Amino acid sequence: MSLGLEGKNVLVTGGSRGIGRGIVHALATAGANVAAVYRTRSEAVDQLERELKEIGGKSTLIQADVSDSAAVEQMFAEYAEFADTVDVLVNNAGTISHIPFQELTEAEWRRVLDTNLTAPFLVSQRAIPLIPAGGSIINIGSKLARVGLPLRTHYIASKAGMEGLNRSLAKELGPKQIRVNLVAPGVIETEAVTDPKVLAAMREKYSNLTALGRLGQTDDVAGVVLFLASDLSKYMTGEIVTVDGGI
Ligand code: NDP
Numbered sequence: 302m303s304l305g306l307e308g309k310n311v312l313v314t315g316g317s318r319g320i321g322r323g324i325v326h327a328l329a330t331a332g333a334n335v336a337a338v339y340r341t342r343s344e345a346v347d348q349l350e351r352e353l354k355e356i357g358g359k360s361t362l363i364q365a366d367v368s369d370s371a372a373v374e375q376m377f378a379e380y381a382e383f384a385d386t387v388d389v390l391v392n393n394a395g396t397i398s399h400i401p402f403q404e405l406t407e408a409e410w411r412r413v414l415d416t417n418l419t420a421p422f423l424v425s426q427r428a429i430p431l432i433p434a435g436g437s438i439i440n441i442g443s444k445l446a447r448v449g450l451p452l453r454t455h456y457i458a459s460k461a462g463m464e465g466l467n468r469s470l471a472k473e474l475g476p477k478q479i480r481v482n483l484v485a486p487g488v489i490e491t492e493a494v495t496d497p498k499v500l501a502a503m504r505e506k507y508s509n510l511t512a513l514g515r516l517g518q519t520d521d522v523a524g525v526v527l528f529l530a531s532d533l534s535k536y537m538t539g540e541i542v543t544v545d546g547g548i
Pocket residue numbers: 314315316317318319320321338339340341365366367368393394395396397416420441442443444485486487488489490491492493
């Protein structure tokens with residue numbers, strides 16, 4: 302079954318690694334024209350470029366730190382050469398650190414909030430004039446936003462803020478027929494964890510907490526993003542879709 306994403310112009314932040322990379326792959330494979338935003342040029346970005354060429358279709362890679370408003374402006378200037386609409390925006394770029402609250406510096410608080418909450422504000426605000434009726438914004442939040450855990454106060458505050466942004470923006474953009482939804486992943490394995498011992502410990506710690514008995518993979522999240530990007534979800538907006546294997 303076609304998802305109707307062929308030829309749709311999509312912009313994915315944090316597309317070079319992890320969940321974002323999985324989302325870029327899934328959208329490109331579904332026939333969308335994908336602009337993947339990366340921050341750091343790395344072997345992973347070169348490889349993604351080769352993979353997108355293999356998938357075929359129209360794609361581009363744009364370098365930008367999405368927490369920096371000047372960089373976001375420049376990113377959209379480059380994007381304008383790729384496409385004149387953003388049919389789907391995926392605010393995926395994110396960052397985390399594990400620090401006791403009393404040791405959290407203002408700089409680290411701001412770094413995490415800037416990346417996880419201010420960046421979706423900056424990018425969405427700039428993208429909205431380019432989103433046509435029927436288009437959508439998909440925010441990648443976190444299951445943790447509704448759980449609360451020590452050492453991640455700043456991260457969880459940022460993701461809870463994103464949920465508020467998601468709900469309110471959905472109301473504001475509804476009359477324009479633009480949908481806004483959020484995917485809240487649980488524990489997802491990404492290539493960031495390369496040490497087999499760390500990976501084994503992570504699997505042991507979290508797999509048993511899930512009903513499905515395993516950690517999530519990037520394609521588990523990407524599948525839900527495809528659904529939210531497509532007209533299959535055309536009457537859903539302001540939603541939070543949890544993808545956590547039933548924790
Ligand atoms: P990764 O650390 O594997 O990848 C993060 C991506 O975001 C990288 O491409 C990174 O680029 C990019 N990025 C980070 N900061 C910026 C910035 N300022 N400007 C542009 N790009 C940036 O993360 P995940 O794939 O694990 O996470 C993706 C999203 O999913 C995040 O929002 C995260 O909070 C959320 N999430 C992840 C979970 C998980 O278990 N993995 C669980 C719940 C939510 P660079 O290569 O330059 O660092």
